[in-house]
Amino acid sequence: MASRWNKDLTWNDVTPKAAFLNRRQIMAGAVGLGAASIAGPALSQELEPNSFEDITSYNNFYEFGTGKSDPAKNAHALDTLDWKITVDGMVDNAGEYTFAELIEGLTEEERIYRFRCVEAWAMIVPWNGVELGGILNKIGVQSGAKYVAFETAVQPENMIGVQRRVLDFPYREGLRLDEAMHPLTLMATGIYGEPMPNQNGAPMRLVVPWKYGFKSIKSIVRITLTDQEPPTSWNMQNAREYGFYSNVNPQVSHPRWSQASHRLIGGGLFNRREDTLMFNGYETEVASLYDGMDLSEKF
Numbered sequence: 313m314a315s316r317w318n319k320d321l322t323w324n325d326v327t328p329k330a331a332f333l334n335r336r337q338i339m340a341g342a343v344g345l346g347a348a349s350i351a352g353p354a355l356s357q358e359l360e361p362n363s364f365e366d367i368t369s370y371n372n373f374y375e376f377g378t379g380k381s382d383p384a385k386n387a388h389a390l391d392t393l394d395w396k397i398t399v400d401g402m403v404d405n406a407g408e409y410t411f412a413e414l415i416e417g418l419t420e421e422e423r424i425y426r427f428r429c430v431e432a433w434a435m436i437v438p439w440n441g442v443e444l445g446g447i448l449n450k451i452g453v454q455s456g457a458k459y460v461a462f463e464t465a466v467q468p469e470n471m472i473g474v475q476r477r478v479l480d481f482p483y484r485e486g487l488r489l490d491e492a493m494h495p496l497t498l499m500a501t502g503i504y505g506e507p508m509p510n511q512n513g514a515p516m517r518l519v520v521p522w523k524y525g526f527k528s529i530k531s532i533v534r535i536t537l538t539d540q541e542p543p544t545s546w547n548m549q550n551a552r553e554y555g556f557y558s559n560v561n562p563q564v565s566h567p568r569w570s571q572a573s574h575r576l577i578g579g580g581l582f583n584r585r586e587d588t589l590m591f592n593g594y595e596t597e598v599a600s601l602y603d604g605m606d607l608s609e610k611f
């Protein structure tokens with residue numbers, strides 16, 4: 313289903329070449345979807361979604377090793393049969409859900425999002441998934457809950473990175489409740505209309521397009537509603553370098569590198585540097601979530 317949240321990037325853009333050559337017509341068509349379609353920065357109109365190959369061969373998934381090609385090599389070992397998600401904390405409908413139960417009745421959409429890693433590389437990914445807000449409404453968030461915490465599966469026998477203890481697993485992430493309820497925040501279940509490949513976080517992973525990639529936690533097995541800011545993996549590892557918010561911000565440097573630009577992954581037109589946009593290009597949609605907040609302090 314077409315979504316106005318794709319803004320200037322539409323499903324048509326996924327088709328290589330022909331779509332690229334007919335961009336003007338496609339853009340004209342996209343405008344019909346709603347005012348949001350024309351709100352995107354001019355820069356993004358030069359972007360093409362990365363290939364399935366790019367998206368599934370250059371990954372970060374430390375449970376399967378720290379090299380970019382390690383997840384593609386090792387994540388076949390991830391056991392996704394009989395996947396269960398524990399829902400607990402400040403919710404009305406706590407319990408253990410299957411993957412199907414959790415997304416049942418929610419509208420699956422295609423969302424073409426910019427994806428920006430804190431390491432200053434980026435891709436354009438055509439995700440499939442449901443709005444996280446839909447899941448939260450189903451599980452019944454209780455008043456007083458302020459944050460959502462997530463955990464990734466730990467399968468020591470299947471995960472070479474867990475055996476090597478490259479991080480303090482389980483991988484943990486979290487969002488403020490208003491961030492989690494924002495319609496851009498996706499529980500992604502696939503890419504290019506295919507079920508989520510293991511290396512990208514099967515069977516479902518978070519996608520928060522205005523935040524650095526590490527917030528988009530993979531292979532989720534636990535969702536907890538809480539009134540406390542939850543501990544998160546990279547913040548636990550190095551709080552000076554990785555904040556809880558981790559909003560993409562070209563003006564706030566990482567202590568060891570600038571965040572003002574990034575490298576687009578891929579061949580051909582890709583692999584070039586481009587300027588990083590405030591909130592990764594989603595400023596119009598999300599800036600109000602942070603009104604009055606000092607973004608260099610709450611990085």
Ligand SMILES: Nc1nc2c(c(=O)[nH]1)N[C@H]1C(S)=C(S)[C@@H](COP(=O)(O)O)O[C@H]1N2
Nearest residue numbers: 371372373374429464483525526528529530
């Ligand atoms: N469980 C888990 N989730 C994770 C990671 C990880 O190592 N483990 N890496 C994060 C980082 S740093 C990035 S950039 C993205 C990469 O997603 P991709 O491989 O689908 O591009 O996943 C994020 N989610």
Ligand SMILES: [Mo]
Nearest residue numbers: 429430525526
């Ligand atoms: Mo990342």
